[in-house]
Amino acid sequence: xxxxxYAILGLVAGRSRTGYEVSRAMQRPLGYFWTARxxxxxxxxxxxxxxxxxxxxxxxxxxxxxxKRYSLTRKGKAALTDWxxxxxxxEPAKSELMLRVWSLWLLSPDQAxxxxxxxxxxxxxALAQTAxxxxxxxxxxxxxxxxxxxxxxWATLQWGIAHREALLRWCDWLLQRLHESEESSP
Amino acid sequence: xxxxxYAILGLVAGRSRTGYEVSRAMQRPLGYFWTARxxxxxxxxxxxxxxxxxxxxxxxxxxxxxxKRYSLTRKGKAALTDWxxxxxxxEPAKSELMLRVWSLWLLSPDQAxxxxxxxxxxxxxALAQTAxxxxxxxxxxxxxxxxxxxxxxWATLQWGIAHREALLRWCDWLLQRLHESEESSP
DNA sequence: GGACCCATGTAAATAGTTACATGATTCT
DNA sequence: AGAATCATGTAACTATTTACATGGGTCC
Numbered sequence: 001x002x003x004x005x006y007a008i009l010g011l012v013a014g015r016s017r018t019g020y021e022v023s024r025a026m027q028r029p030l031g032y033f034w035t036a037r038x039x040x041x042x043x044x045x046x047x048x049x050x051x052x053x054x055x056x057x058x059x060x061x062x063x064x065x066x067x068k069r070y071s072l073t074r075k076g077k078a079a080l081t082d083w084x085x086x087x088x089x090x091e092p093a094k095s096e097l098m099l100r101v102w103s104l105w106l107l108s109p110d111q112a113x114x115x116x117x118x119x120x121x122x123x124x125x126a127l128a129q130t131a132x133x134x135x136x137x138x139x140x141x142x143x144x145x146x147x148x149x150x151x152x153x154w155a156t157l158q159w160g161i162a163h164r165e166a167l168l169r170w171c172d173w174l175l176q177r178l179h180e181s182e183e184s185s186p
Numbered sequence: 187x188x189x190x191x192y193a194i195l196g197l198v199a200g201r202s203r204t205g206y207e208v209s210r211a212m213q214r215p216l217g218y219f220w221t222a223r224x225x226x227x228x229x230x231x232x233x234x235x236x237x238x239x240x241x242x243x244x245x246x247x248x249x250x251x252x253x254k255r256y257s258l259t260r261k262g263k264a265a266l267t268d269w270x271x272x273x274x275x276x277e278p279a280k281s282e283l284m285l286r287v288w289s290l291w292l293l294s295p296d297q298a299x300x301x302x303x304x305x306x307x308x309x310x311x312a313l314a315q316t317a318x319x320x321x322x323x324x325x326x327x328x329x330x331x332x333x334x335x336x337x338x339x340w341a342t343l344q345w346g347i348a349h350r351e352a353l354l355r356w357c358d359w360l361l362q363r364l365h366e367s368e369e370s371s372p
Numbered sequence: 373g374g375a376c377c378c379a380t381g382t383a384a385a386t387a388g389t390t391a392c393a394t395g396a397t398t399c400t
Numbered sequence: 401a402g403a404a405t406c407a408t409g410t411a412a413c414t415a416t417t418t419a420c421a422t423g424g425g426t427c428c
Binding site for chain 2: 104
């Protein structure tokens with residue numbers, strides 16, 4: 001079983017979904033932590049059904065064609081909870097931003113400042129977006145009750161905010177250094 | 187050009203390196219932000235040399251066999267700086283931890299608490315490790331001078347610390363909620 | 373009429389992991 | 401003697417992205 005499979009099971013566990021709905025959730029909000037394109041999702045859904053972790057029923061969709069709506073089987077729920085409680089390995093971090101920062105010394109202070117300033121702007125925008133998402137919750141069951149299927153969305157949203165706020169502070173710290181560099185060696 | 191190529195150029199830009207040294211740096215410290223195994227690195231190095239972005243000279247290594255030591259060409263430096271200043275897309279986030287948190291409602295309060303407590307412990311350990319790494323700097327040129335090849339390592343280390351401290355606070359926040367849940371529905 | 377959303381698939385290519393292969397040196 | 405580190409590569413497999421393919425409905 002691969003991680004994408006568990007991601008899909010986690011989405012379908014909360015409520016039944018069509019492939020298209022899974023696909024949209026993998027853009028946002030789950031996409032903040034795990035992304036996949038529809039070309040990866042549809043074959044994976046078929047595989048999960050073949051393995052008896054999901055079941056589907058064909059229903060007339062809102063669109064022109066029939067859609068398959070997937071829901072979790074008992075076996076699927078067991079697989080998901082087993083995975084949740086299993087030991088968590090190291091997070092394989094991939095940050096193109098930090099990769100660029102590693103080589104920041106090759107840029108002029110002004111170019112470096114522009115790069116970080118842009119990141120700051122984008123982060124600020126993303127924070128405004130999360131503020132909107134947060135409004136969809138207040139102060140519902142999900143924010144206090146672990147057994148609510150929305151609890152995870154709430155908890156990960158909180159991390160999204162905390163993460164971006166930390167990034168914002170780091171940008172400010174770095175911009176401060178860069179301004180100092182610019183003054184001492186213009 | 188792919189991202190791995192720029193990661194390698196960034197490593198070789200600071201000082202010449204052998205494939206093995208690049209490989210180790212991709213475990214730590216660059217590995218905190220971009221990882222690659224040697225099986226991916228050696229072919230990529232060969233490709234970068236073929237494209238004229240790196241040049242190598244064969245030197246007798248400390249080990250039994252001759253090693254190729256790579257350094258950046260003018261063309262390679264130009265490619266790297268162009269990439270650094272180019273528009274930065276969205277960070278494709280992949281966090282298995284947050285993927286699990288999404289489905290946390292499926293676990294008992296006690297199981298959930300154990301998962302997050304383990305993450306807390308691991309984060310604390312990682313922070314202790316970064317503290318050791320930070321000592322290698324104090325208070326050298328890299329911490330103030332953007333033109334120092336070590337500046338990026340310093341700046342990314344700062345982010346590593348800030349990121350982990352934010353994660354720690356989020357764990358504490360979530361554990362607080364989970365204890366409340368445990369009391370109200372045991 | 374054109375752009376965009378709904379809706380689901382397959383094919384081809386690239387990126388990344390795991391396993392195979394080899395062999396000297398240094399530490400325990 | 402056995403394990404770990406140095407050192408470099410290839411082969412097979414899995415994961416992910418990009419492109420191809422199709423077509424109705426809704427909004428402007």
